[in-house]
Amino acid sequence: MxxxxxxxxxxxxxxxxxxxxxxxxxxxxxxxxxxxxxxxxxxxxxxxxxxxxxxxxxxxxxxxxxxxxxxxxxxxxxxxxxxxxxxxxxxxxxxxxxxxxxxxxxxxxxxxxxxxxxxxxxxxxxxxxxxxxxxxxxxxxxxxxxxxxxxxxxxxxxxxxxxxxxxxxxxxxxxxxxxxxxxxxxxxxxxxxxxQKLTPKNHLEAALVEGGAEFVALHITGKSTMQPVFDQMTPELEQAIKREFTAVMEKPIDAKWFLAYGDPATNRPGMLGYVIGFRICEAYYKQATDKAAAIRNIISLENYREIYEKSGYGQ
Structure with missing residues (x-):
């Protein structure tokens, strides 16, 4: 947030x-x-x-x-x-x-x-x-x-x-x-x-920058800085935004994915790019056999493509 x-x-x-x-x-x-x-x-x-x-x-x-x-x-x-x-x-x-x-x-x-x-x-x-x-x-x-x-x-x-x-x-x-x-x-x-060593140029990179920082904060403190957004997420909404995001993830950054504003009429929260990035990092960390190496990569984002590809999130 x-x-x-x-x-x-x-x-x-x-x-x-x-x-x-x-x-x-x-x-x-x-x-x-x-x-x-x-x-x-x-x-x-x-x-x-x-x-x-x-x-x-x-x-x-x-x-x-x-x-x-x-x-x-x-x-x-x-x-x-x-x-x-x-x-x-x-x-x-x-x-x-x-x-x-x-x-x-x-x-x-x-x-x-x-x-x-x-x-x-x-x-x-x-x-x-x-x-x-x-x-x-x-x-x-x-x-x-x-x-x-x-x-x-x-x-x-x-x-x-x-x-x-x-x-x-x-x-x-x-x-x-x-x-x-x-x-x-x-x-x-x-x-x-x-x-972080990544300067984002597209939606995927920006999502990993934001979601990665949120994952690290939660991993260390046990608290989320954007809990109200997560509280509004439903499985159906998350699947819908996942499909939308996957279709545009390589495109230049559109602010609407990262603004606090959402759509009250449809109960759609803002900052959905943060949510996507967090979920990708979460999935990557869960599947990793070397957790220490995985968290280092999430922190630095030196090999951010590996995070996305091994997360299985886009599949």
Whole structure:
């Protein structure tokens, strides 16, 4: 559960970008939460605003301008403005109040994320770990990566069981917004992307990039970042999308397979390319006699054709 709008394919498109700053030691994983702190400081200052212009200035100076390079990346990809963030606060009053404490508790999850990173290192000794940036975005992207930046949308990964979702007007964002207990899985999904050696050019490759990262995250943490999508799948729907996907899998990437949007009228979820890729990796891993080699290949995607061909998924 990663993207909607213009951000939907950002993760898919950056697998080949330069990677410059990282650690090979999971215990030294950089875990940056300063943007979350800055957001809530700006949020509190809004109470002193006398005009809309005051609110915009406060949000700009106290949050956007103070952003880390991870938050600057998000601002660039989403063409963010301080006006938009003021609007986010106006449109999500109850939801924001409900996630304040949990989003500020993100530092407490570093130990769990590092434990997951250690397991990834055991499975894939070549693993590298870029800096994780937790930021308060505009309720549109759960996670992304570009180069050595891993972006985690704290506002979509810090809900509690009591968080009201009625202020999320997009039905798929509403369904996929997750409680903070899945934070480790989201972080491992994005970290798995960092290991991948495949820059996707067609549907099959893009599905393996996304589904592979999801398989790795679930394998390590026992949690899925897109459980609501899996919950909507029926055997009949899965067979139908399998046939549709097989017919177009070698064609250039069509965003509709990877967007959060689906078709509510037919109860068809979004992000079906993720599901296909996950199922291919799952089938490949189940049939493998050498599980260690199989998981290394799923992580790196160095021999992605083998994953598809040995999975038997298209047969």
């Amino acid at each position: 990663k993207f909607c709008f213009i951000l939907a394919l950002s993760l898919i498109c950056v697998a080949g970008y330069a990677q410059t700053s990282f650690t090979t030691d999971p215990d030294k994983l950089a875990y940056n939460v300063s943007d979350v702190v800055s957001f809530w400081a700006a949020y509190d200052q809004l109470a002193n605003a006398k005009t809309h212009a005051d609110s915009v200035r406060i949000m700009d100076e106290a949050y956007l301008q103070k952003g880390t390079r991870g938050f600057k990346l998000y601002q660039k990809l989403s063409s963010s403005t301080p006006e938009q963030f003021v609007d986010v606060v106006r449109k999500h009053p109850k939801l924001l109040r409900s996630i304040r404490a949990s989003s500020l508790s993100i530092p407490q999850y570093r130990k769990a994320v590092v434990a997951g990173a250690r397991k990834l290192k055991q499975l894939y000794p070549d693993a590298k770990f870029p800096e994780l940036f937790f930021c308060m975005g505009k309720f549109e992207v759960s996670g992304s990566r570009e180069g050595d930046v891993l972006y985690i949308g704290a506002e979509l990964n810090s809900l509690t069981d009591e968080s009201p979702k009625d202020e999320l007007t997009n039905p798929y964002i509403r369904a996929n917004a997750g409680t903070i207990d899945r934070l480790k899985a989201v972080c491992l999904h994005e970290t798995a992307h960092y290991q």
